[in-house]
Amino acid sequence: MAERIKASEKFKRDRVPMKEQDPKERINNFNEVPYGYSFEEAIKEAQRCLQCKPAACVEGCPADVHVPEFIDKILDEDIEGAFKEIKLTNALPAICGRVCPQEEQCEGACVMNKKGKPIAIGRLERFVADLARDKGILDEPPAESSKASKRIAIVGSGPAGLACAADLAKLGYDVTIFEALHKPGGVLVYGIPEFRLPKAIVQYEVDQIKKMGVKIYTDYVIGYIKTVDELIESYDAVFLANGAGAPSFLRIPGENLNGVYSASEFLTRSNLMRAFDFPNYDTPLDVGKRVVVIGGGNVAMDAVRTAKRLGAEEAIIVYRRSRTEMPARAEEIEHAEAEGIQFELLTNPIKILGDENGKVKGLECVRMELGEPDESGRRRPVPIEGSNFVMDVDNVIVAIGQNANPIVARSATGVETNKWGYFVADEETGKTTHPKVWAGGDIVTGAATVILAVGAGKKAAKSIHETLSQK
Amino acid sequence: MAKILKKEQWSDTIFSMLVEAKDVAKAAKPGQFIILIPKEHGERVPLTIADSSVNEGWVQIVFQVVGKSTLELSRMNEGEELFSFVGPLGMPSEVEKFQGKVVMIGGGIGIAPIHPIAKKLKEMGNHVVSIIGAKTADLLIMEDKIREASTEVIVATDDGSKGKKGFVNAVLEELLATEADNVSKIWAIGPPIMMKVCAISAGKFNKPIIVSLNPIMVDGTGMCGACRVTVGGQTKFACVDGPEFDGALVDFDELMARQRQYKELEQKALELYKSKEGVA
Numbered sequence: 001m002a003e004r005i006k007a008s009e010k011f012k013r014d015r016v017p018m019k020e021q022d023p024k025e026r027i028n029n030f031n032e033v034p035y036g037y038s039f040e041e042a043i044k045e046a047q048r049c050l051q052c053k054p055a056a057c058v059e060g061c062p063a064d065v066h067v068p069e070f071i072d073k074i075l076d077e078d079i080e081g082a083f084k085e086i087k088l089t090n091a092l093p094a095i096c097g098r099v100c101p102q103e104e105q106c107e108g109a110c111v112m113n114k115k116g117k118p119i120a121i122g123r124l125e126r127f128v129a130d131l132a133r134d135k136g137i138l139d140e141p142p143a144e145s146s147k148a149s150k151r152i153a154i155v156g157s158g159p160a161g162l163a164c165a166a167d168l169a170k171l172g173y174d175v176t177i178f179e180a181l182h183k184p185g186g187v188l189v190y191g192i193p194e195f196r197l198p199k200a201i202v203q204y205e206v207d208q209i210k211k212m213g214v215k216i217y218t219d220y221v222i223g224y225i226k227t228v229d230e231l232i233e234s235y236d237a238v239f240l241a242n243g244a245g246a247p248s249f250l251r252i253p254g255e256n257l258n259g260v261y262s263a264s265e266f267l268t269r270s271n272l273m274r275a276f277d278f279p280n281y282d283t284p285l286d287v288g289k290r291v292v293v294i295g296g297g298n299v300a301m302d303a304v305r306t307a308k309r310l311g312a313e314e315a316i317i318v319y320r321r322s323r324t325e326m327p328a329r330a331e332e333i334e335h336a337e338a339e340g341i342q343f344e345l346l347t348n349p350i351k352i353l354g355d356e357n358g359k360v361k362g363l364e365c366v367r368m369e370l371g372e373p374d375e376s377g378r379r380r381p382v383p384i385e386g387s388n389f390v391m392d393v394d395n396v397i398v399a400i401g402q403n404a405n406p407i408v409a410r411s412a413t414g415v416e417t418n419k420w421g422y423f424v425a426d427e428e429t430g431k432t433t434h435p436k437v438w439a440g441g442d443i444v445t446g447a448a449t450v451i452l453a454v455g456a457g458k459k460a461a462k463s464i465h466e467t468l469s470q471k
Numbered sequence: 472m473a474k475i476l477k478k479e480q481w482s483d484t485i486f487s488m489l490v491e492a493k494d495v496a497k498a499a500k501p502g503q504f505i506i507l508i509p510k511e512h513g514e515r516v517p518l519t520i521a522d523s524s525v526n527e528g529w530v531q532i533v534f535q536v537v538g539k540s541t542l543e544l545s546r547m548n549e550g551e552e553l554f555s556f557v558g559p560l561g562m563p564s565e566v567e568k569f570q571g572k573v574v575m576i577g578g579g580i581g582i583a584p585i586h587p588i589a590k591k592l593k594e595m596g597n598h599v600v601s602i603i604g605a606k607t608a609d610l611l612i613m614e615d616k617i618r619e620a621s622t623e624v625i626v627a628t629d630d631g632s633k634g635k636k637g638f639v640n641a642v643l644e645e646l647l648a649t650e651a652d653n654v655s656k657i658w659a660i661g662p663p664i665m666m667k668v669c670a671i672s673a674g675k676f677n678k679p680i681i682v683s684l685n686p687i688m689v690d691g692t693g694m695c696g697a698c699r700v701t702v703g704g705q706t707k708f709a710c711v712d713g714p715e716f717d718g719a720l721v722d723f724d725e726l727m728a729r730q731r732q733y734k735e736l737e738q739k740a741l742e743l744y745k746s747k748e749g750v751a
Contacts, residue, residue: 180692182508182515182555190690219557221692225498247696249706256699256706256725258732265695273514273689279743282514282540283689284736358728405693407711 002043002075007050015117016045023338027308030194030276033335037127046074049119052111057121060109062455063090063163067106067121074124083132086125087139091166091209092159092454094133094201097126099192100451101329133204141212150174150468153235155222155408158186159450160241160441162209163457164464169212171465176235177214180221183272186243187442188450190272191264193302195309199271221407228412232436237464239430240412240423241457244442245405249398250294254352259286259360263295263303263399270306288394290314292363294349295399296326299447301336303397308339315341316391320348320368320381344391346370348383352396363391402447412437422446430460438464473507473556476529478549481612484536485580486545487521493528495558501587502564502683502715505530506691508555509544516540517688519584519660519714520559522616530558533583533612539740542750560691561714564588564658564681568595571655574646575601575621576639576669578661582613584683585660590620598622600654602642604661608633640668647676654678659718663727670718680718684709686729701725 018041020026020034037045049071057067066085073082086093102108102122110118131137150173154161157179165175183189185202210216222228222242231238247262249255266285269275273283291307293300296319308315317336319326322345326333337343346368353362367387370379404421416424416433423432423439430438440456442448477489495505504519522531536542547553566588573592577585582603593599601621605611606629618624626634627642635642639661647654657680659669666682673680686698686709693711700709703720707713745751 180557181690182557190694219555220494221557221560224503224559225494245692245694246708246711247694249696249699251706256701256729258729262696265689265697268689268695274512278736279740281512282740284514284733284740286733286736357731358725405711407692 002047002077004075005047010048010050011115013048015048015120016041018120018123023340026195027339030309032198033195036130037123039131042074042124042127043077045120045124046071048112048117050111056109056111057106057119060105062105062451063096063458065090065093065106065125070128071119071121071124074128079128079131079135080137082128083137084139086128089458090454091163092205093125094129095159095188095197095205096451096454097122097124097129098197098201099449101449103330105451133201139208150236151176151234152237152239152464153178153231154239154241155228155231156180156186156240156242156441156443157184157206157216158241158243158441158453159188160453160457160460161186161239162206163454164239164241164440164461165214165457166209166212167458167461168464169209169214171461173465175214177216178220178222178226179216179218180242181272182218184216184218190268191299191302193267193271193306194276195305196302223407223411228408228415228437232414232434236436236468238437239457239460239464240408240415240432240437240439240443241441241453242405242408242443244402244447246403247398248401248403250349250400252349252351254354254360255398257352257354257360258358259288259394260352260396260398263293263299263397264402266303266397267299267306270310276306276310285310286395287312290316290391290393291395291397292316292318292349292391292393293397293399294318295401296321296328297399297401298328298332300399301328301332303399304341305336305339307395307397308341312395316344316393317341318344318347318349318363318365320346321378322346322370325378346381348381349396350388353390360393360396363393363396365389365391402442404443404446408443415439420446428459429463430456431463472552472554474552475547475549478547480545481533482610485533485610485612486536487531487533489529489531490553490556491528492530492556492558495530495556496523496528497525499523499530499559500563501566501591502584503559503561504691504714505532505556505558506560506688507532507544507553507557509540509547509553511554513543513554514540515555515689515691516544517560517685517691517710519683519685521583521586521613523587533580535580538737539744542741542744546748546750557691561710562712564591564715566591566595569597569655571653572598572600572650574643574654574657575599576643576657576659576661577601577603577617578639578659578665579605579610580612581661581665581683582611582617585658586613586616586620588658589617593620593622600625600646602627602639602646604628604639604642606630638668639665640672643669644672644675647672647678651676651678657681658683663723663730666718666721667723670721670723674719681715682718682721683714684716684721684726685714686726687732700729
């Protein structure tokens with residue numbers, strides 16, 4: 001049992017930093033950047049928790065993780081207890097502990113945040129999940145249930161699908177996930193790089209969900225091999241969690257030149273297909289000396305940091321607004337800066353230039369200044385006349401967001417979509433316009449975060465259970 | 472996992488495989504494709520479906536060895552399982568009962584994907600004229616199956632070793648010169664340069680021509696945009712918007728340039744594999 005410290009002492013102490021790989025080293029490898037807390041560090045951080053009742057952090061968590069309870073069990077040095085406490089509501093703790101934007105959720109809501117020193121809940125969650133995995137601590141198996149006769153189909157094995165599957169399996173349902181790619185995990189395997197989320201960890205958490213009895217069919221594209229309408233006929237409920245999935249391009253000249261990638265392609269080649277390990281893996285990726293990534297979100301940071309690791313001497317973010325408007329997490333931007341990523345802010349690309357072989361050689365941009373706020377509340381960037389200039393570049397990676405992929409939707413006749421092609425679903429329950437169909441994650445909200453998808457999966461599971469229990 | 476049920480070698484570099492994939496066979500429509508990964512470290516290889524049997528639960532693929540992945544695939548044997556096999560993908564061919572004749576042109580390995588389309592068109596009561604061509608007689612594949620799926624067949628080889636001497640587009644122009652009024656639709660599938668010249672030939676007679684594009688792909692489900700092609704001045708994703716497009720509108724030069732994107736890396740991978748495996 002670790003010592004409980006006095007409240008006054010709690011306020012005095014600072015957040016325990018998490019050690020990480022030296023930036024000079026890590027730009028040469030794909031190993032994870034932060035090392036995670038040691039036991040001592042975790043105890044020291046856990047001691048700062050005020051154990052609020054009710055707890056604002058739990059309110060701030062889309063997965064309703066019992067934060068004070070699991071932190072208290074860390075202080076009891078009861079890792080198994082802490083792990084089970086987290087697993088009560090979150091099937092993916094090692095993943096969420098790494099990729100959630102905690103500053104906007106649990107840690108943003110933490111009382112200590114008023115002092116700028118919120119409890120490092122994400123790091124503690126990760127610590128518990130990692131230690132449990134190392135020690136082989138397993139969650140309770142789901143109880144045998146009479147509900148096993150009710151069958152649920154889930155389209156997509158990303159965070160929304162996995163979270164929904166885990167909660168329904170716990171309740172005793174017979175759950176089958178259909179995954180289009182050859183590996184389960186969705187964006188967790190094709191989108192997020194190894195250095196932020198090791199794929200072995202994703203695999204482990206997916207395996208735990210399989211052990212709960214969830215079946216996962218990979219290489220199974222709903223919309224082609226079976227329609228959603230067919231799933232509706234043979235299952236008691238269907239949850240659509242197929243992700244946003246269609247990359248947006250800039251619609252500027254030169255976008256189809258060789259050397260131009262969508263961030264989705266660039267990251268899928270590297271993450272899912274392991275192009276970073278070419279030629280041990282067969283999928284190639286062409287990365288030159290100067291790589292520009294267009295965009296300011298988390299995906300842009302993932303792409304630019306991947307480019308650096310793949311040998312780009314200069315890896316540059318081009319973003320049309322200023323740093324304050326960048327939608328990427330502060331931590332991602334800081335990591336990128338530490339790795340020597342350059343930022344061309346208030347800069348907008350207008351044309352990609354190619355050589356005689358159809359390969360990228362330059363990017364014409366224009367400088368921007370911030371004008372009046374637009375409908376998003378952010379100040380609208382406007383071009384500065386006559387400020388055009390050309391950057392010499394070998395690759396251009398477009399990371400400006402995604403559109404709805406139409407494959408699943410066009411095979412779901414009774415399920416309404418909005419004008420952008422996203423499913424219309426109730427925010428609280430995930431219910432769609434079809435009584436047997438629920439939807440959640442990016443295919444409802446447009447590209448968002450892993451944890452919001454987890455939250456949507458959980459809400460849908462709850463609503464599916466309530467609906468099927470009434471029958 | 473998809474088991475290789477039957478493997479045949481049709482030439483030095485052309486192979487056919489029947490792959491066990493019951494659900495794919497059941498759902499497959501003419502014009503669609505599959506993506507396979509031969510072994511765990513492999514890449515995703517898109518191949519158009521050559522034939523399928525719902526009763527026997529297989530899908531036929533026909534491929535030419537051009538790089539490491541196709542070489543590795545060609546060296547796999549009956550009974551072995553492919554690491555990954557997903558399909559059907561892409562939009563099916565728009566087939567119907569047309570007023571006049573339908574002309575199906577297959578060049579080289581492109582003869583395989585015209586087969587299911589021709590078969591379906593004939594079943595629907597169309598008069599199907601197939602023009603199949605290859606460099607030389609030894610490389611002419613699936614002639615018997617094409618004959619079964621067609622009303623008339625014209626064979627052409629570049630060297631004249633079988634059928635007419637010359638390219639398939641010359642045969643098409645010859646045909647259109649005498650009976651253009653009687654032809655309502657043309658499909659052409661083969662190397663991009665062959666589809667390009669066929670589209671030009673069809674254009675001379677103002678005849679609609681459909682081509683099936685084979686750009687580099689990764690996921691094949693519209694997620695990555697690797698397969699973008701310019702059609703009528705607009706960017707399309709061949710995997711979800713195609714693979715079939717109006718041949719008159721396709722920017723074939725861009726397609727050919729994009730297919731060369733990884734040439735050096737592909738060569739490197741092929742040489743490394745050959746030296747490791749000791750194959751010539």
